Amino acid sequence: MPARPVTAGLVEHTAVSLREAIAGGALAPGQRLSEAKLAGELDISRNTLREVFRLLTQEGLLRHEPNRGVAVAVPSMAAILDIYRVRRLIEVPSLAQAWPRHAAVARMGVAVERAHAAAQDRDWRRVGSANMEFHAAIVALADSPRLTGFFTRIAAEMRLAFGLLGSPEDLHAPYVDLNREILARLVAEDQPEAARMLEAYLTMSERKVMSAFARLESD
Amino acid sequence: MPARPVTAGLVEHTAVSLREAIAGGALAPGQRLSEAKLAGELDISRNTLREVFRLLTQEGLLRHEPNRGVAVAVPSMAAILDIYRVRRLIEVPSLAQAWPRHAAVARMGVAVERAHAAAQDRDWRRVGSANMEFHAAIVALADSPRLTGFFTRIAAEMRLAFGLLGSPEDLHAPYVDLNREILARLVAEDQPEAARMLEAYLTMSERKVMSAFARLESD
DNA sequence: GCATATTTGTCCGTATGTATA
DNA sequence: CTATACATACGGACAAATATG
Numbered sequence: 001m002p003a004r005p006v007t008a009g010l011v012e013h014t015a016v017s018l019r020e021a022i023a024g025g026a027l028a029p030g031q032r033l034s035e036a037k038l039a040g041e042l043d044i045s046r047n048t049l050r051e052v053f054r055l056l057t058q059e060g061l062l063r064h065e066p067n068r069g070v071a072v073a074v075p076s077m078a079a080i081l082d083i084y085r086v087r088r089l090i091e092v093p094s095l096a097q098a099w100p101r102h103a104a105v106a107r108m109g110v111a112v113e114r115a116h117a118a119a120q121d122r123d124w125r126r127v128g129s130a131n132m133e134f135h136a137a138i139v140a141l142a143d144s145p146r147l148t149g150f151f152t153r154i155a156a157e158m159r160l161a162f163g164l165l166g167s168p169e170d171l172h173a174p175y176v177d178l179n180r181e182i183l184a185r186l187v188a189e190d191q192p193e194a195a196r197m198l199e200a201y202l203t204m205s206e207r208k209v210m211s212a213f214a215r216l217e218s219d
Numbered sequence: 220m221p222a223r224p225v226t227a228g229l230v231e232h233t234a235v236s237l238r239e240a241i242a243g244g245a246l247a248p249g250q251r252l253s254e255a256k257l258a259g260e261l262d263i264s265r266n267t268l269r270e271v272f273r274l275l276t277q278e279g280l281l282r283h284e285p286n287r288g289v290a291v292a293v294p295s296m297a298a299i300l301d302i303y304r305v306r307r308l309i310e311v312p313s314l315a316q317a318w319p320r321h322a323a324v325a326r327m328g329v330a331v332e333r334a335h336a337a338a339q340d341r342d343w344r345r346v347g348s349a350n351m352e353f354h355a356a357i358v359a360l361a362d363s364p365r366l367t368g369f370f371t372r373i374a375a376e377m378r379l380a381f382g383l384l385g386s387p388e389d390l391h392a393p394y395v396d397l398n399r400e401i402l403a404r405l406v407a408e409d410q411p412e413a414a415r416m417l418e419a420y421l422t423m424s425e426r427k428v429m430s431a432f433a434r435l436e437s438d
Numbered sequence: 439g440c441a442t443a444t445t446t447g448t449c450c451g452t453a454t455g456t457a458t459a
Numbered sequence: 460c461t462a463t464a465c466a467t468a469c470g471g472a473c474a475a476a477t478a479t480g
Contacts, residue, residue, distance in 0.1 A: 046469095047468075254465080267449080
């Protein structure tokens with residue numbers, strides 16, 4: 001039984017599956033992943049799986065310890081603080097200097113509507129996803145491939161943290177209307193006010209995430 | 220003759236070598252890298268080399284085309300514009316909000332001295348390296364692991380571009396004294412003026428790089 | 439503290455599909 | 460259009476490091 005007939009994209013395909021498994025909480029933070037076992041479960045070879053591990057390690061979703069294999073990354077307080085500092089640095093100027101008729105503005109609108117619909121269904125995980133999409137669109141306003149790629153990595157780490165915290169209502173719900181308001185200010189060409197609101201959002205969100213995290217660690 | 224006795228770090232070690240080969244110009248931009256051939260030359264297995272390729276592709280030094288292998292990335296005008304936009308976004312706030320007695324300030328000083336010494340030797344490549352180290356230290360002022368990692372990736376791309384342009388005197392020499400002045404302003408706790416000077420540097424440098432690039436493409 | 443089992447790191451050989459001369 | 464080269468992926472092997480009893 002020689003090699004499988006599929007010849008392309010197995011690594012990328014597997015990476016997508018693993019990303020979802022991690023962000024979705026199927027793999028708990030800190031859990032070690034055995035090459036041999038996982039390769040067997042996914043029905044791919046160890047060599048292929050190792051390449052997937054390299055990708056996800058680079059993205060910050062896995063951590064690699066020499067001769068000890070890889071484990072799902074565990075978000076720390078320091079990591080969350082750092083992530084919000086970076087988000088402030090990137091998102092606020094992107095929004096402040098945005099052109100109000102940029103294509104990404106439409107993406108922001110779609111995200112707002114999706115968050116609204118999800119909130120009516122009381123599906124807070126979907127609200128969280130839509131919210132991240134909203135912020136990804138803000139970064140896209142800057143038209144910088146490198147910034148966009150960097151934010152994608154950061155967003156993956158945030159999803160990991162949210163998965164650890166659960167996705168309770170008060171972590172995502174308050175921002176549905178705030179996001180809509182930010183978008184309205186932007187299309188009204190009042191970027192300074194939009195940027196101020198975004199900064200307020202980041203401060204509030206950071207505070208909530210940090211306190212939820214503190215509750216979690218005090219077990 | 221079974222597996223080689225070395226057991227750790229072969230991938231990282233090889234990645235370092237390849238990075239230097241690329242940044243140093245031993246591998247020309249656009250050149251395709253054959254797995255089998257390179258693996259033979261470096262005396263490592265193809266599987267190991269493929270993992271190195273994943274790393275460097277993620278860093279932007281190589282480009283990967285499905286079923287066509289990897290090639291050394293070729294810097295484009297768009298890439299250089301993007302890099303300088305990102306550098307402005309990251310470096311200027313880092314410096315503006317810096318604590319003048321941060322440990323990274325010492326690194327800045329070392330970089331200034333190294334650049335000075337290299338300039339007296341008229342070794343413009345070494346001047347360029349020291350200059351990048353100076354700016355890496357500026358980013359380190361922000362104390363953000365994610366920002367530092369991101370800048371490392373950007374710096375690798377810049378070295379690639381400089382290698383393509385050659386390292387002529389006028390591309391690096393003017394900044395030795397300017398960097399020293401920026402550092403002096405910072406230790407004098409005049410961050411606003413230091414930040415202004417940094418912004419002026421970035422504008423000048425970007426202009427020179429872009430025009431050198433344009434000369435290169437008009438062949 | 440030692441012998442042993444497990445797991446990672448690396449190698450090789452080979453099959454298959456895609457691209458190119 | 461055929462031949463050839465090459466990238467992609469598989470499986471098996473073994474040495475070294477780590478974990479376990």
